[in-house]
Amino acid sequence: MSTPTVVPTKSISRWFLFLLGAATTLITLGLWVSPAAAHVDFLGSTPANVSTVPGPISEVVFEFSGEADPITEDFRIENSAGESIPIRTVANDGDNKILVTSADPINAGRTKVLWALRGADGHKMSGSIVFTVTPAAATAVPAPEASGTPATTAPTSNAVSDGNGDGLAQSSPSPVTTLTVNDSGFAETVGVVARWLVYGAVLLAVGALAYLLWVHRGTRSESRRIVFFIRRAAVLIVLGSVVEWFAQLALWNGDGIGDLVRPAVWGELGSTGFALGTLCRIVGAVLVLRFVAIDVVPEDEREEASVTDLDWITEPDPSGSVMLDRQPPSTTLTRVRVESGPLALLGAALLILSESFIGHTASIEPRALMGVSDAVHLTSAAIWAAGAWLLAATLWRRHRQNEPLNAGLLATRFSVLATWSLVAVALSGTILAWAILEQPSALWESEFGRLLLAKIVVVIVIGSIGLHNQRVLLPALASGDESSEQRFRRTIAIESLLFVVVLLITSLLVIANPLS
Numbered sequence: 001m002s003t004p005t006v007v008p009t010k011s012i013s014r015w016f017l018f019l020l021g022a023a024t025t026l027i028t029l030g031l032w033v034s035p036a037a038a039h040v041d042f043l044g045s046t047p048a049n050v051s052t053v054p055g056p057i058s059e060v061v062f063e064f065s066g067e068a069d070p071i072t073e074d075f076r077i078e079n080s081a082g083e084s085i086p087i088r089t090v091a092n093d094g095d096n097k098i099l100v101t102s103a104d105p106i107n108a109g110r111t112k113v114l115w116a117l118r119g120a121d122g123h124k125m126s127g128s129i130v131f132t133v134t135p136a137a138a139t140a141v142p143a144p145e146a147s148g149t150p151a152t153t154a155p156t157s158n159a160v161s162d163g164n165g166d167g168l169a170q171s172s173p174s175p176v177t178t179l180t181v182n183d184s185g186f187a188e189t190v191g192v193v194a195r196w197l198v199y200g201a202v203l204l205a206v207g208a209l210a211y212l213l214w215v216h217r218g219t220r221s222e223s224r225r226i227v228f229f230i231r232r233a234a235v236l237i238v239l240g241s242v243v244e245w246f247a248q249l250a251l252w253n254g255d256g257i258g259d260l261v262r263p264a265v266w267g268e269l270g271s272t273g274f275a276l277g278t279l280c281r282i283v284g285a286v287l288v289l290r291f292v293a294i295d296v297v298p299e300d301e302r303e304e305a306s307v308t309d310l311d312w313i314t315e316p317d318p319s320g321s322v323m324l325d326r327q328p329p330s331t332t333l334t335r336v337r338v339e340s341g342p343l344a345l346l347g348a349a350l351l352i353l354s355e356s357f358i359g360h361t362a363s364i365e366p367r368a369l370m371g372v373s374d375a376v377h378l379t380s381a382a383i384w385a386a387g388a389w390l391l392a393a394t395l396w397r398r399h400r401q402n403e404p405l406n407a408g409l410l411a412t413r414f415s416v417l418a419t420w421s422l423v424a425v426a427l428s429g430t431i432l433a434w435a436i437l438e439q440p441s442a443l444w445e446s447e448f449g450r451l452l453l454a455k456i457v458v459v460i461v462i463g464s465i466g467l468h469n470q471r472v473l474l475p476a477l478a479s480g481d482e483s484s485e486q487r488f489r490r491t492i493a494i495e496s497l498l499f500v501v502v503l504l505i506t507s508l509l510v511i512a513n514p515l516s
């Protein structure tokens, strides 16, 4: 084995930024170009395709990229048995939106809405969306008609539409369903838990790379543990994405386990943005898993040491010598250099990109702004949350092993990143929220709005703790006050736990109904 290649941290940082920039540009271009390329595109709906909304509902809103003339007689609302539900009105609001109102409220069940329109150029388009209405009061009570209420919970609202007029509306009605509300509730819960874990793992995998590059100074074994966390996070992303996919399949038609092996259901789900997002996540995670590796360098790069001290980094090169820290590894603070190479960083960029296909923002205009905001939101959330998790883990480990905490150095370095991340997360989150919520009152009147408020409250608490750390504890740490080290260790642990709560709320947020 040869001596590890020396790549300056700065150049890797540049790679990181370059790849994130490239991914952002690609999303931007992709999202900008696609609506313009077609005549009129289906952008999304409320309720979203493949979503679950609490009943009763009587209005469905379709959004298109241009002026759309609805072909009223082709609109149809069907229940899970394929029976028609009478439509009261199909109205064009003059703002690229079509409002469909049912004569009676839809209280529960899988609901399919078929649409058709003529674009300004006369081109006919049609398609359909499917969503599940859950009974208002009872989530754990079997549906009135034994066949039950199948639920679907993919966060995407991409259309199942061919866009060329054929109307590929592919969720074939399933007259006989065997899923009860309890069953669908179980699959839905599995989906939410899997999404929660995936979000946590995505943030950890991406944020830990940034933490290694820009914050960490520690012993070799600590650095090794961080890489271990990144690898485990990548594995969790793959497993969680697969579980979420199967939960989604089980919920798709309401036929339960049977749908897991039905090619038609795979095909239908496979044509949604959710599938693209899942694919991006898995490929990104595999790249991170395969190519992440780190190297440790002393602050003084000219120093050299015996290769036997580097056993965990790479196989020793019998003929060469490599750089190493001056002191015994257990006590020396070293600088970490990510030797992951561009492919692991590309994997991280793919993980960020994957979220652009999932969630309400996947189908909301302006797409370019949404894509960029989503990428900024996820990247800054990753840097902030994973930084807090790893800082807390590092300090607790040092504390348990009776090592000096050296909290001041890490806290100072993290504080700069955390401040910028807070600003970026809040700005991008506000843009996303503004785009998703139709009107300010939806903030307290809709399920989405209330969850968002809860999320913001928790983020404000985290921000306040961060401010306290920065204003009170950092100066105390700098003055060498040892008790402040212990206080910082505890406050950063509380922040870390609150980030987990934020993620749980987010997993519910992305499938919540933003309509008042």
Ligand code: HEM
Pocket (backbone or CB within 6 Å): 199, 355, 358, 359, 360, 361, 362, 374, 375, 377, 378, 381, 382, 385, 425, 426, 428, 429, 430, 432, 433, 434, 436, 452, 455, 456, 459, 499, 502, 503, 506, 509, 510, 511
């Ligand atoms: C003021 C603070 C924040 C606001 C206003 C906010 C708002 C939002 C909104 C509106 C969405 C889109 C939901 C959807 O697509 O349906 C979102 C997604 C998300 N947020 Fe936040 N958020 C904030 C802070 C955070 C923090 C601190 C974290 C990190 C723990 C976080 C993690 C996420 C994740 C993982 C997603 C899903 C991925 C995505 O769509 O980008 N958010 N947030």
